[in-house]
Amino acid sequence: MALLLLPLLLFNLFLPQLEDVLALPTPSDYDFTYMRSVYDASDLPLGEEYEYIIVGGGTAGCSLAATLSEKYKVLVLERGTVPAAYPQVLDVDGSLRFLIQVDDGYTPAQKFKSEDGVPSARGRILGGSSMINMGFYSRAEEEFYRKSGVQWDMSLVEKAYQWVEETVAFHSDLSDWQSTAKEAMLQAGVGPDNGYKLDHIVGTKAGASIFDEQGRRHGAVELLNRGQPNNLRVAVHATVDRIIFSSNPSSLSAMGVIYTDSKGKTHKALVRDPGEVILSAGAIGTPQLLLLNGIGPVSDLSSLQIPVVHANPYVGKFMADNPRNTISIIAPKPLNTSYVQVVGITQDYYIETLSAKVPSSLLPPSLAFLSTIFPLDVSVATIGEKIPGPLSSGSLKLSSQADVRDTPVVRFNYFEDPQDLAGCVSGMRKIGDVLKTSSMERFKFRGFGGILEGFVYFGVPLPVNASDDLAMEVFCRNTVETFWHYHGGCVVGKVVDGDLKVMGVNALRVVDGSVFNRSPGTNPQATVMMLGRYMGLKMLQQRSQSN
Ligand SMILES: Cc1cc2nc3c(=O)[nH]c(=O)nc-3n(C[C@H](O)[C@H](O)[C@H](O)COP(=O)(O)OP(=O)(O)OC[C@H]3O[C@@H](n4cnc5c(N)ncnc54)[C@H](O)[C@@H]3O)c2cc1C
Ligand SMILES: *[C@@H]1O[C@H](CO)[C@@H](O)[C@H](O)[C@H]1NC(C)=O
Ligand SMILES: *[C@@H]1O[C@H](CO)[C@@H](O)[C@H](O)[C@H]1NC(C)=O
Numbered sequence: 158m159a160l161l162l163l164p165l166l167l168f169n170l171f172l173p174q175l176e177d178v179l180a181l182p183t184p185s186d187y188d189f190t191y192m193r194s195v196y197d198a199s200d201l202p203l204g205e206e207y208e209y210i211i212v213g214g215g216t217a218g219c220s221l222a223a224t225l226s227e228k229y230k231v232l233v234l235e236r237g238t239v240p241a242a243y244p245q246v247l248d249v250d251g252s253l254r255f256l257i258q259v260d261d262g263y264t265p266a267q268k269f270k271s272e273d274g275v276p277s278a279r280g281r282i283l284g285g286s287s288m289i290n291m292g293f294y295s296r297a298e299e300e301f302y303r304k305s306g307v308q309w310d311m312s313l314v315e316k317a318y319q320w321v322e323e324t325v326a327f328h329s330d331l332s333d334w335q336s337t338a339k340e341a342m343l344q345a346g347v348g349p350d351n352g353y354k355l356d357h358i359v360g361t362k363a364g365a366s367i368f369d370e371q372g373r374r375h376g377a378v379e380l381l382n383r384g385q386p387n388n389l390r391v392a393v394h395a396t397v398d399r400i401i402f403s404s405n406p407s408s409l410s411a412m413g414v415i416y417t418d419s420k421g422k423t424h425k426a427l428v429r430d431p432g433e434v435i436l437s438a439g440a441i442g443t444p445q446l447l448l449l450n451g452i453g454p455v456s457d458l459s460s461l462q463i464p465v466v467h468a469n470p471y472v473g474k475f476m477a478d479n480p481r482n483t484i485s486i487i488a489p490k491p492l493n494t495s496y497v498q499v500v501g502i503t504q505d506y507y508i509e510t511l512s513a514k515v516p517s518s519l520l521p522p523s524l525a526f527l528s529t530i531f532p533l534d535v536s537v538a539t540i541g542e543k544i545p546g547p548l549s550s551g552s553l554k555l556s557s558q559a560d561v562r563d564t565p566v567v568r569f570n571y572f573e574d575p576q577d578l579a580g581c582v583s584g585m586r587k588i589g590d591v592l593k594t595s596s597m598e599r600f601k602f603r604g605f606g607g608i609l610e611g612f613v614y615f616g617v618p619l620p621v622n623a624s625d626d627l628a629m630e631v632f633c634r635n636t637v638e639t640f641w642h643y644h645g646g647c648v649v650g651k652v653v654d655g656d657l658k659v660m661g662v663n664a665l666r667v668v669d670g671s672v673f674n675r676s677p678g679t680n681p682q683a684t685v686m687m688l689g690r691y692m693g694l695k696m697l698q699q700r701s702q703s704n
Contacts, residue, residue, distance in 0.1 A: 186373055187247060191381035191391070195239060195283070198395035198418035204425045207232040207390075208432035210414055212397045212446065215285020216682055217669040217689040218437030219377040220321060222391070223384035224693025228700075230388050232426055233381075234395040234416050237265065237282035240378055246288045249372030250494050253513060255289055262562075265289050269441070271478070272551075272568035277639045279441050283393055284378030286439065287325075287367065287682050290641065291511060292374065293497035294326045294365040297677035297684040298357040298545075304675060306649030307657075310695075317690035318355075318683065324383065325375045325686070326365040328353055332495035334488070334538045337596050338510040339363065339499040344594040345587060347501035347508065357678045361501045364679070368496060377686055394419040398561040400434060400450045400665070401427070402466060409467055411665035431700070433664045436647075437689070441553065443671040444473045444646030445565045448555050452662065461559050467661045471651035473553035478569040478643035479676050482581055482636050483541030484588055485615040487527065488512070489602045492536035500679045506584030507545070507679045508591070512538045515615070524613070537615050538600060540591060542584030543640050546675050548574035553646050571637050581633035582626060589623040642681050647671040657692060668692045 207230045211218050214235030222233045243265050245251025255266040256278055265282035266289045280286035296318055302309050331339065342361045343350055351362035367375050381391065399415035411434040413427035428434055436443045447453055451466030453473060458465050492512045501508035515537050517528035527535055551568035572578040591597065592612065602609035612618075617636050620628035647653055647667045652660065657672055659665040670685050677684035 186371070187375075188379055188382050189241065191378060191384070192239070192241075193386055194381065194384065194389045195391045195393060198234070198392040198416065198424065199420050199422065201392055201418075201424060203422070204427075205232070206427045206429050208429050209435060210234065210426050210428055210432075211435045211437055212414060213285065213436065213438035213442060213669065214283045214378075214381075214391055214393070215280055215437055215439055215669065216287040216377045216685040219284060219380045220686045220689030221435065221437060221668050221693045222389060223380050223382075224690055225696065226384040226389035228388070228697055229432070231384075231390070233389070233391040234397050234414065234426070235283050235391065235393050236396040237280070238263070238393050239283050240265075240288055240376070243282065246282065247374050249292075249368050249374065249496060250514075252289065252374065252496075267564065269564035269567070271639075272566060273571055273637075275569075275571070275637060275639050277478075277641060277643070279439055283391065284376040286641070287376035287686070288374065288378065290682060291496040292366040292368040293500070293509070293680045294355070294367055294683045295357055295500065295679045296355050296687075301675060301677040301684070306674065307655050313691055313694060314687065317687045317694065320383075320690050321380065321683065321686040322355070322365070324379050325367045325377065326355070326683075327367065327369040327375065328365055329368070329370040329498070331363055331498055332493050332512065334492050334512040335363075335495050335498040335510060337599065338540060338591075341591045341594040341596040342499070342501040342508060344596055345590040347503060347587065355683070357502060359502050359504065361499065363499050364497075366496065366498060367682070372494070377682075380686065380689075392416075395424075396561060397438075397446065398449065400446065401425070402662075408663060409661065410663035428664065431664070433666055435666045435668050437667075437669045439669050440476070440644045440646050440671040441565060441567065443667055443669055444476075444553050445555065445561065447472045447647065447652070447659070448565070449559060449561060452659065457554055461555055461557065463559065469652060469661065471648070473565075473646050475550045475645040475648045475651070475674060476553045476567055476569060476643065477547055477550040477645045477676070478571070479543045479547055479640040480571045480577070480581065480633075481541050481543060481638045481640040482585055482633055483539050483616075483638070484592065484619060485537050485539040486600055487524070487613040487615050488536040488538050488600055490536075491531075492538060497680070502679060503587075505544070505580045506587070507543045508540065508584065508588060509543065509679065510538070510540045512536060524615070527613070535615075540588055542581065542588055543642075543679070544577050544580035544584065547571075547577045549577050550645060567643075569643065572634060578630055578633060582629040585619060585629060585632060586623050589619050592619075642676040644670040644673040644676055644681065648674045656695070666692075
């Protein structure tokens with residue numbers, strides 16, 4: 158344990174949060190081996206050369222980096238810090254805090270609001286959004302592969318998933334609320350009971366989670382532990398803003414990147430031929446970087462006076478996010494925090510549940526009296542629905558300043574497609590049925606002097622008449638939130654080819670959720686991590702064949 162702590166302590170000589178790290182619940186329960194490869198960007202030379210440069214140490218970037226480092230020198234550039242600097246992200250009870258707290262420009266969740274008016278967030282920390290998410294781990298459905306535009310080698314896909322799962326996928330007992338929700342979904346007809354499964358198939362199942370039985374998060378960052386330490390270098394507080402291109406316009410190539418450290422110094426990192434720059438900055442960050450570097454729609458670039466390096470009208474297009482509509486109730490007895498463990502899958506919608514504690518001080522005035530029963534916090538149980546796809550999509554543009562630290566302007570156009578809206582209506586109707594099952598009776602309040610009887614809703618309840626299509630549609634539109642499964646912006650066949658190479662530019666690839674034209678599986682992270690491993694293996698194969 159002392160050995161494991163050492164790199165953390167060393168690291169924190171240049172980080173201010175030393176007390177936080179020492180307050181880590183049980184550091185020996187996490188595998189921080191990756192810290193041996195991690196440097197603060199300001200400690201790196203101002204000019205260096207690598208075989209592969211990966212922009213973004215996120216969900217896809219970590220598995221890709223570990224894999225490429227098996228044979229080649231790899232540099233990962235991550236704008237955020239290490240998870241140990243914010244130990245709350247490592248624990249199920251502390252994780253949500255960054256979605257609620259103020260974003261100070263450094264915290265692990267960068268908040269943004271889409272033009273749809275829906276608040277959202279994306280990861281800004283080593284391990285990316287897998288360090289701030291709800292943990293559910295579920296593989297992709299058959300349709301995802303078929304429609305993805307990639308010629309998948311399915312045996313390699315299987316191997317890549319297994320590699321990921323050895324490190325980050327945990328099968329825990331269901332919490333009280335999750336097992337009740339599973340029973341209730343089955344009672345409401347979302348069958349068959351598929352037990353515990355990693356695959357995405359119709360019925361109700363328990364899936365894996367990156368949270369272990371003790372509620373410790375094992376995000377994509379732990380995949381870096383599988384890298385070859387001599388070849389792997391990970392820089393944190395390294396914000397990339399420029400891609401360096403070859404000066405020969407007839408064969409445009411990426412030659413490296415320029416990044417800025419926390420002291421404002423710029424560094425140059427170059428790739429050695431036949432190496433590559435790989436963008437893994439996520440569905441918001443990757444299209445943003447392409448646009449900032451002159452790859453995108455001519456009109457958008459010209460209006461910001463960005464010189465066009467390569468015109469492509471589809472960069473930032475097909476931005477999609479799966480809408481989330483939920484019903485929350487206050488549990489009559491305290492519940493443990495549980496992120497998603499079970500899911501009900503139908504053709505038209507997927508139902509997921511979670512439970513969390515909310516400080517009683519945050520109760521709305523109409524429920525404030527509950528603080529006499531629960532002085533500290535109330536347990537809120539949530540059941541929500543997500544539609545596959547979705548079919549609706551929008552776009553992403555740079556905000557006028559064109560600074561890489563600014564969130565671009567993004568719009569997802571939730572429910573623009575009538576089929577998406579119909580999916581929500583059927584899903585929410587089913588949730589109405591779930592609430593009526595006998596399994597749910599235990600979650601009704603009873604006997605508080607007759608004042609409280611039945612469910613106590615936290616937020617908007619379902620319309621009284623669930624058969625009323627119009628009322629249900631209005632409910633869906635008015636209560637829409639994000640499932641944080643935004644994807645697109647660099648989709649296959651439009652911005653990247655089937656090998657995920659940026660069309661029209663050599664030595665530049667995209668490996669992250671921005672290449673997807675639908676969100677894979679019930680939830681995407683399993684497939685995003687698989688993609689990093691899969692593409693890494695493919696690249697190693699292709700390079701050994703061309704030698
Ligand atoms: C709150 C929340 C809950 C979720 N719940 C679940 C769930 O339960 N199950 C599930 O499967 N999925 C869930 N997801 C979705 C899932 O986590 C994401 O789809 C996935 O992590 C995206 O991976 P990515 O590699 O595409 O991007 P990310 O993991 O976001 O990685 C991008 C990385 O690039 C870095 N970066 C960006 N720009 C730059 C730059 N210019 N220079 C340097 N670095 C840069 C970022 O800091 C980040 O680390 C959730 C997401 C959120 C936000
Ligand atoms: C909450 O978790 C603790 C520790 O894991 C466990 O002992 C307890 O039974 C759980 N309570 C409920 C209500 O699930
Ligand atoms: C519920 O809505 C349906 C469809 O609009 C309608 O036919 C029915 O009369 C409504 N029921 C009640 C009780 O209002």
